[in-house]
Amino acid sequence: MSTFYFIAFLSIFFSLLVIFAKNPVHSVLYLILTFFTFTIHYILLNAQFLAVVNFIVYMGAIMVLFLFVMMLLNLNKETEPGKHYLAKLAGVIAGGCLLVTLVGSLKAYKLSAPVILHDPNLGLVKNLGKVLFSEFLLPFEISSVLLLSAMVGAVLLAKKEPRATA
Amino acid sequence: MGNNITQTIQTVPLNHYILLSAIIFSIGVVGVLIRRNAIVVFMSVELMLNAVNLLLTAFSVYKGDASGQVFVFFVMALAAAEVAVGLAIIVMIYRNTHSTDINVLSRLKW
Numbered sequence: 001m002s003t004f005y006f007i008a009f010l011s012i013f014f015s016l017l018v019i020f021a022k023n024p025v026h027s028v029l030y031l032i033l034t035f036f037t038f039t040i041h042y043i044l045l046n047a048q049f050l051a052v053v054n055f056i057v058y059m060g061a062i063m064v065l066f067l068f069v070m071m072l073l074n075l076n077k078e079t080e081p082g083k084h085y086l087a088k089l090a091g092v093i094a095g096g097c098l099l100v101t102l103v104g105s106l107k108a109y110k111l112s113a114p115v116i117l118h119d120p121n122l123g124l125v126k127n128l129g130k131v132l133f134s135e136f137l138l139p140f141e142i143s144s145v146l147l148l149s150a151m152v153g154a155v156l157l158a159k160k161e162p163r164a165t166a
Numbered sequence: 167m168g169n170n171i172t173q174t175i176q177t178v179p180l181n182h183y184i185l186l187s188a189i190i191f192s193i194g195v196v197g198v199l200i201r202r203n204a205i206v207v208f209m210s211v212e213l214m215l216n217a218v219n220l221l222l223t224a225f226s227v228y229k230g231d232a233s234g235q236v237f238v239f240f241v242m243a244l245a246a247a248e249v250a251v252g253l254a255i256i257v258m259i260y261r262n263t264h265s266t267d268i269n270v271l272s273r274l275k276w
């Protein structure tokens with residue numbers, strides 16, 4: 001039980017560091033640590049498939065993409081001018097109001113039953129695969145089309161435009 | 167070993183999972199509002215997506231229904247596509263304006 005609270009504290013701490021770090025490369029590195037704590041949360045919930053996918057896709061692929069773009073654009077110095085002080089204060093207050101609203105609605109709706117895993121096989125690949133390929137077969141196929149179109153779009157956008165037409 | 171791990175969560179109330187996700191989602195919102203670097207704004211959006219993923223998984227375990235975890239899988243596929251297209255757009259903006267400051271993009275209204 002205390003493991004959960006320790007990891008939850010680490011998640012909040014690292015995600016705060018992500019948005020307050022001055023150097024964008026440090027932000028990316030803290031974001032990797034945040035995703036690692038999320039992987040531990042998934043393991044604690046016995047969602048083993050999601051833990052592995054989170055580890056490979058988020059910490060591997062997406063974070064490498066972020067770091068690659070940052071190094072490519074040579075952004076690893078503190079060039080960000082920073083918003084106006086009042087704009088930052090307004091942003092923090094708006095986020096705080098959102099948090100207060102969410103927590104208030106949570107308090108109003110009394111729901112404090114413990115999370116108990118009734119079926120230990122719930123998050124395993126075998127069980128999830130059965131659900132994915134029977135109930136969710138059509139969304140699965142559509143997501144493959146989504147990934148294909150995203151790939152084509154990314155290549156088209158990042159391609160250098162020919163100077164002749166400009 | 168699996169039993170040991172699952173027993174550690176048996177006393178965590180569902181409330182605390184909702185609270186943790188709400189806090190991290192709010193941190194993501196604050197990040198979008200206060201940062202000007204487009205890449206850091208993107209990372210804050212990733213934080214929000216992950217908070218929702220964790221909450222979906224917690225509800226899935228709470229209800230004993232595997233559909234929630236399948237949704238998380240779809241959200242991850244969507245996040246990968248979104249990051250690929252978004253970073254391509256940021257590279258293109260950088261090529262045109264030599265900065266990733268989102269204030270430069272205020273001219274986009276035309």
